[in-house]
Amino acid sequence: MKLDKAYTLDEIAELVSGKAVGNASIKAHGINEIHAVSEGDIVFVDHNKYYKPTLSSSASIVIIDQPAECPKGKALIVHPEPFEAFNFLTQHFLKKLEENSKEKPNIHPSAQVYPGAHIGKFVTIGARSVIHPGVVIYDHCIIGDDVIIHANSVIGSDAFYFKRREKLHDKLISVGNVILENEVEIGAGCTVDRGSTGSTFIGEGSKLDNQVHIGHDTVIGKRCLFAAQVGLAGCVTIKDNVVMWGQVGCAANIEIGEGAVIYAQSGVAKSLEGRQTYFGSPAIDARLKMREIATISNLTRKQ
Amino acid sequence: MKLDKAYTLDEIAELVSGKAVGNASIKAHGINEIHAVSEGDIVFVDHNKYYKPTLSSSASIVIIDQPAECPKGKALIVHPEPFEAFNFLTQHFLKKLEENSKEKPNIHPSAQVYPGAHIGKFVTIGARSVIHPGVVIYDHCIIGDDVIIHANSVIGSDAFYFKRREKLHDKLISVGNVILENEVEIGAGCTVDRGSTGSTFIGEGSKLDNQVHIGHDTVIGKRCLFAAQVGLAGCVTIKDNVVMWGQVGCAANIEIGEGAVIYAQSGVAKSLEGRQTYFGSPAIDARLKMREIATISNLTRKQ
Amino acid sequence: MKLDKAYTLDEIAELVSGKAVGNASIKAHGINEIHAVSEGDIVFVDHNKYYKPTLSSSASIVIIDQPAECPKGKALIVHPEPFEAFNFLTQHFLKKLEENSKEKPNIHPSAQVYPGAHIGKFVTIGARSVIHPGVVIYDHCIIGDDVIIHANSVIGSDAFYFKRREKLHDKLISVGNVILENEVEIGAGCTVDRGSTGSTFIGEGSKLDNQVHIGHDTVIGKRCLFAAQVGLAGCVTIKDNVVMWGQVGCAANIEIGEGAVIYAQSGVAKSLEGRQTYFGSPAIDARLKMREIATISNLTRKQ
Numbered sequence: 001m002k003l004d005k006a007y008t009l010d011e012i013a014e015l016v017s018g019k020a021v022g023n024a025s026i027k028a029h030g031i032n033e034i035h036a037v038s039e040g041d042i043v044f045v046d047h048n049k050y051y052k053p054t055l056s057s058s059a060s061i062v063i064i065d066q067p068a069e070c071p072k073g074k075a076l077i078v079h080p081e082p083f084e085a086f087n088f089l090t091q092h093f094l095k096k097l098e099e100n101s102k103e104k105p106n107i108h109p110s111a112q113v114y115p116g117a118h119i120g121k122f123v124t125i126g127a128r129s130v131i132h133p134g135v136v137i138y139d140h141c142i143i144g145d146d147v148i149i150h151a152n153s154v155i156g157s158d159a160f161y162f163k164r165r166e167k168l169h170d171k172l173i174s175v176g177n178v179i180l181e182n183e184v185e186i187g188a189g190c191t192v193d194r195g196s197t198g199s200t201f202i203g204e205g206s207k208l209d210n211q212v213h214i215g216h217d218t219v220i221g222k223r224c225l226f227a228a229q230v231g232l233a234g235c236v237t238i239k240d241n242v243v244m245w246g247q248v249g250c251a252a253n254i255e256i257g258e259g260a261v262i263y264a265q266s267g268v269a270k271s272l273e274g275r276q277t278y279f280g281s282p283a284i285d286a287r288l289k290m291r292e293i294a295t296i297s298n299l300t301r302k303q
Numbered sequence: 304m305k306l307d308k309a310y311t312l313d314e315i316a317e318l319v320s321g322k323a324v325g326n327a328s329i330k331a332h333g334i335n336e337i338h339a340v341s342e343g344d345i346v347f348v349d350h351n352k353y354y355k356p357t358l359s360s361s362a363s364i365v366i367i368d369q370p371a372e373c374p375k376g377k378a379l380i381v382h383p384e385p386f387e388a389f390n391f392l393t394q395h396f397l398k399k400l401e402e403n404s405k406e407k408p409n410i411h412p413s414a415q416v417y418p419g420a421h422i423g424k425f426v427t428i429g430a431r432s433v434i435h436p437g438v439v440i441y442d443h444c445i446i447g448d449d450v451i452i453h454a455n456s457v458i459g460s461d462a463f464y465f466k467r468r469e470k471l472h473d474k475l476i477s478v479g480n481v482i483l484e485n486e487v488e489i490g491a492g493c494t495v496d497r498g499s500t501g502s503t504f505i506g507e508g509s510k511l512d513n514q515v516h517i518g519h520d521t522v523i524g525k526r527c528l529f530a531a532q533v534g535l536a537g538c539v540t541i542k543d544n545v546v547m548w549g550q551v552g553c554a555a556n557i558e559i560g561e562g563a564v565i566y567a568q569s570g571v572a573k574s575l576e577g578r579q580t581y582f583g584s585p586a587i588d589a590r591l592k593m594r595e596i597a598t599i600s601n602l603t604r605k606q
Numbered sequence: 607m608k609l610d611k612a613y614t615l616d617e618i619a620e621l622v623s624g625k626a627v628g629n630a631s632i633k634a635h636g637i638n639e640i641h642a643v644s645e646g647d648i649v650f651v652d653h654n655k656y657y658k659p660t661l662s663s664s665a666s667i668v669i670i671d672q673p674a675e676c677p678k679g680k681a682l683i684v685h686p687e688p689f690e691a692f693n694f695l696t697q698h699f700l701k702k703l704e705e706n707s708k709e710k711p712n713i714h715p716s717a718q719v720y721p722g723a724h725i726g727k728f729v730t731i732g733a734r735s736v737i738h739p740g741v742v743i744y745d746h747c748i749i750g751d752d753v754i755i756h757a758n759s760v761i762g763s764d765a766f767y768f769k770r771r772e773k774l775h776d777k778l779i780s781v782g783n784v785i786l787e788n789e790v791e792i793g794a795g796c797t798v799d800r801g802s803t804g805s806t807f808i809g810e811g812s813k814l815d816n817q818v819h820i821g822h823d824t825v826i827g828k829r830c831l832f833a834a835q836v837g838l839a840g841c842v843t844i845k846d847n848v849v850m851w852g853q854v855g856c857a858a859n860i861e862i863g864e865g866a867v868i869y870a871q872s873g874v875a876k877s878l879e880g881r882q883t884y885f886g887s888p889a890i891d892a893r894l895k896m897r898e899i900a901t902i903s904n905l906t907r908k909q
Contacts (some may be wrong), residue, residue: 086470116742117723118419118436118454133724133742134421134758136436136454136491151724151742151760152437152795154454157491157765159908160512160530168486168508168526183774188742188763188797189455191491191513191531203775209766209799211492211837213513213531223774227766228797228819229837229855231514231532231549246837247855247873249532249550249568265615265855265873265887266551267568281568281584288603293888295603300894300901421722421739421757439722439739439757439794441754452845455740463815463833471789471811473828492758494794494834514795516816519784521808534835534852552835552853553870570853570871576856584871584887586901591906598906 001175002030004096009075012042012061015092016085022075026060031089033172034059035235036198036217042089046163068165083163083170089161090175090197094243096267098122108145114238120156126182138194140177147180150188159196159216159234172196174216177212181205185213187228196234203240215252227264239274249281261286304478304500305333307399313379315345315364321382325373329363334392336475337362338538338556339501339520345392349466386466386473393478393500401425411448423459429485441497443480450483452493452533453513458483462499462519462537466508475499477519484508490531499537506543515568518555530567542577552584564589608636608782608802610702615681618667622694624685628676637695639778640665641841641853641859642823648695650688650768661723689769689776696781696803704728714751726762744800747782753786756794756816761786763777765802765840778802787811793818793834800873802840809846821858833870847878849893855887857872867892 006027013020029040034054037043043059045051054062061075063082070076079085097122105123107113113125116133122271123137126145131137135149138156149155156178162169176195180202186192187210194200195217202214204221212226215234222240230244233252242256245264257274267281279286309330316323332343337357340346346362348354357365364378366385373379382388401424408426410416416428419436426440429448434440438452441459452458459481463470479498483505489495490513497503498520505517506525514527518537525543533547536555545559548567553559560577570584582589612633619626635646640656643649643665650669651660657705660668667681669688676682685691704727711729713719719731722739729743732751737743741755744762755761762784768775782801786808792798793816800806801823808820818832821840828846836850839858848862851870856862863880873887885892 012673038762067700091321114724116419116722118417132763133758134437134455134740138454149743150763152455152492152740152758154437154491154513157435157513158455159452160490160510162510162528169510169528171488187766188760188799189492189514189758189795189819193491193513207766207768207775210760210799211514211795211817214490215531223769225775227839229532229835233530233549246839246857247550247853251549251567251740264875265871269567284806291824292599292603296599296902299602299905300898395891419722421720428685437740437758441757448628455758455795457740457794457816460738460756461754463793463813465813472813472831474791492795492817496794496816514817516795532835536833536852550853554852554870568871572870595902595906599902602905 001032001090001093001097003028003093004100009061009077012089013077016063016077016079016088018063018077018079018085020075020077023073024075026073026075028061031086031093032059032197033217036195042086044086046082058094083172087173091173094175107165132188138178141194142177142179144180144182144184144204146183147185149180149186150189150190152184153190153192155186156194157191159193161196161216161234176200176217178202181222190214193234199214209246221258242274304335304391304400306331306395306396307403312364312380315392316380318395319366319380319382319388321366321380321388321418323378323380324370325378326376327378329376331364332510334389335362335500336520339498345389347389347403349385386475389510390476394476397478435491441481444497445480445482447485447487447507449481449486451488452483453493455491456489456493457496457497458489459497460494462496463539464499479503479520481505484525487511493517496537512549524561545577607638607696607699607703609634609699610706615667615683618695619683621698622683622685622691624669624683625693626683627673629679630679630681632679632681634667635894637692637699638665638803639823642801648692650692654686666873674800689778697779700781704770716724723802738794744784747800748783748785750786750788750790750810752789754791756788756796758794759792759796759798761792761798762800763797765799767802767822767840782823784808787828790814796820799840827864848880 009234031042037059041059042061043065045054046065063077105119107125108127111129113131114133117131120139122140125143129147132151134152141156158174161172178200181204183205185207188213192214193216200220206224209228213231218236220238224242226244227246229247232250237255239258241259244262247265250268255271259275261277263279266283269282277286279289334345340362344362345364347366348357349368366380369428408422410428411430414432416434417436420434420438423442425443428446432450435454444459461477464475481503484507486508488510492514495517496519504522509527512531512598516532516534523541527545529547530549532550540558542561544562547565550568555572558574562578564580566582569586572585580589582592637648648667649665652671654793669683693906711725713731714733717731717735719737720739723737723741726745728746731749735753738757740758747762764780767778784806787810789811791813795817799822807825812830815834819837824842826844830848832850833852835853838856843861845864847865849867853871856874861877865881867883869885872889875888883892883894
């Protein structure tokens with residue numbers, strides 16, 4: 001998420017009552033969760049396991065739960081609860097952005113929104129797009145031109161992102177959105193979660209069949225085809241022209257190369273090269289999987 | 304389901320025109336399907352296979368399709384069609400309960416119900432809960448405090464419970480409800496069926512991602528996390544802190560122990576111990592499953 | 607799809623500006639996609655692979671992208687873009703049919719349609735049927751008597767049918783419908799796509815649990831039971847009394863015989879005989895699958 005203007009380190013530290021350390025002249029221009037940070041961003045970390053990758057990320061200001069060596073040119077804000085501080089900041093800045101925007105959805109006059117569809121605030125819908133009955137588009141989502149969204153699909157629901165606590169889970173409050181490029185088609189009963197701080201993205205001309213689920217911050221290329229009941233976790237990267245058959249599942253934080261084809265019911269647990277065909281749970285080269293199936297079959301029939 | 308007051312054996316027998324046998328002084332306080340019965344309950348049985356477990360259950364009055372030895376202290380009502388008699392009684396008593404209740408939903412003033420959500424009769428929604436557009440909550444469901452239900456989810460649809468007949472299936476008419484405890488979050492496009500006569504229950508702080516299905520009378524503990532497209536059949540018991548990754552399926556009438564973790568796309572066909580990790584369809588110990596996968600892979604590559 | 611009246615070959619050729627070849631006296635009575643054609647129908651073909659089956663199908667007029675030998679008694683219309691010509695014709699004839707029909711849905715006075723349900727144009731709903739809140743029924747669908755459709759299900763969304771092009775995919779525009787026979791029950795959050803030119807069909811007394819997906823032009827027999835999250839692709843034929851447990855998937859263009867039982871999470875990749883039980887992905891005889899599972903388990907534990 002971009003901030004409404006540049007903020008000084010001290011301004012950010014004061015907003016969350018944290019202790020600023022490091023490059024005092026640094027300016028914050030954005031705030032993002034670790035997987036989506038770039039230079040000028042505020043980020044947070046509150047777990048040993050993630051100190052190193054977060055401190056060495058491109059983020060400029062790190063909200064952290066204990067003093068640490070500050071990387072050169074960057075700044076830290078020490079805070080007892082970085083998760084809460086981060087939630088506070090994203091909501092604070094979202095409100096600022098909303099004050100400067102037009103709340104009323106911006107729906108192109110040639111778009112068709114059926115009765116019973118619910119369009120959130122700050123939403124954009126492009127030319128000739130068709131939004132069927134019962135579709136729900138949460139705030140801030142951007143729908144391109146010539147998009148079709150079939151009945152009862154949900155665009156922009158919250159990221160499934162919780163922090164385990166001793167008593168109950170804390171929720172990372174989603175402030176991102178969903179962007180559907182031109183000529184995307186979404187089937188009936190699909191769900192596309194918004195980015196936690198950035199955008200979940202579906203590229204030009206990609207088509208989703210019914211009951212497909214796309215997790216937060218996942219980025220899908222152009223001209224992909226996903227059959228019914230496919231489910232992608234969060235932070236997945238799918239390149240152009242990928243085909244997934246029905247009920248395929250895809251784990252978080254992986255990448256699938258251009259033109260890959262994944263057969264039905266496969267479970268993709270790690271990144272896959274493009275231009276190949278995969279099958280199985282976990283998914284492997286489809287011909288190899290067929291040979292494995294034959295191996296078991298032969299061994300069993302022999303007995 | 305509890306009855307509006309205590310009924311005598313003769314009163315129940317008369318309602319269904321059945322023949323009462325056994326302890327004439329017994330009183331009915333509730334009516335429940337076999338998996339949910341306790342003392343004082345009416346239950347039914349109409350199949351050889353279930354005579355013994357039903358007659359020896361804690362139910363006090365058994366509607367049965369043929370004369371049988373009446374267990375001591377209990378009563379039978381002999382009826383040619385126990386299934387139909389049971390449907391008649393549950394609907395009869397539901398109507399009685401409804402006559403004594405306030406039909407208008409009881410929505411806490413701090414709760415937020417978006418336009419396009421449909422709240423049934425006799426529903427309760429607690430403080431600060433958020434019901435997104437397109438959510439449908441069927442009659443009699445109880446939603447706690449600080450609950451979030453995302454767009455187009457359905458709470459309280461009918462149990463999938465049919466009796467095969469020669470011509471068409473007969474439906475067990477659902478009269479139960481769904482109870483969501485405080486701080487439960489339900490993703491978009493989820494479905495939670497109500498209990499057939501009792502309650503489908505999701506414990507405090509449990510979180511469901513999108514497109515999760517929960518069958519009738521299933522009981523889920525506290526602080527569970529279910530990723531997208533998980534499906535639980537009816538009458539499942541899930542203890543606290545269970546984690547299920549995407550597209551896991553779970554068969555009816557089983558129990559999963561506290562803190563169990565089930566990897567993506569697993570199929571749970573029988574009860575599992577807590578504090579362990581499982582994988583596969585059917586699901587087994589995850590490390591063992593990984594070894595099985597390696598076994599097949601090695602055998603195949605050797606050939 | 608039936609046409610509003612018989613059309614001559616020349617009339618059809620003129621509508622799409624194509625070149626008519628062959629039996630000039632032939633009359634067109636219908637227009638259908640290849641899998642649903644019968645005598646008197648217009649069909650199209652634009653790929654080497656399908657020339658032979660299309661030319662030898664029972665269709666009477668074939669729109670084709672290059673000159674070919676015309677089968678005796680039939681006719682061809684040569685057109686540079688048969689896919690576009692077909693889309694043009696189906697929409698043209700749908701409009702004709704709609705001009706001759708009553709646009710207002712024909713809902714039986716004893717049917718119950720809840721607020722928040724959306725009933726399309728030219729829809730029929732039979733006696734005593736119950737349409738729950740949030741259900742969306744697209745134009746032209748036919749719902750029988752005593753049907754129950756639970757909340758937020760979608761009946762009649764478009765077929766997932768695209769033609770790959772160099773730049774973006776072209777969409778086959780769906781003009782078919784869905785027919786639900788008497789006593790069908792559809793769970794919550796289901797999606798049933800309409801036929802591309804014909805009907806997707808669910809036979810008398812069949813029951814779908816929640817979140818089931820049925821693809822376009824699929825034909826389901828009587829008294830079938832599909833548990834939650836089952837997904838059938840397009841053009842599948844399911845005979846009477848078939849049972850599918852949760853999360854079963856079924857590939858396109860196959861047939862499942864009467865009384866077959868498919869265990870949970872199975873993936874049906876080819877046609878299956880009736881009166882048997884199947885398991886696995888791909889699905890095979892269930893006992894054989896159990897033996898395969900034992901084979902792997904034994905081999906792994908030995909090592």
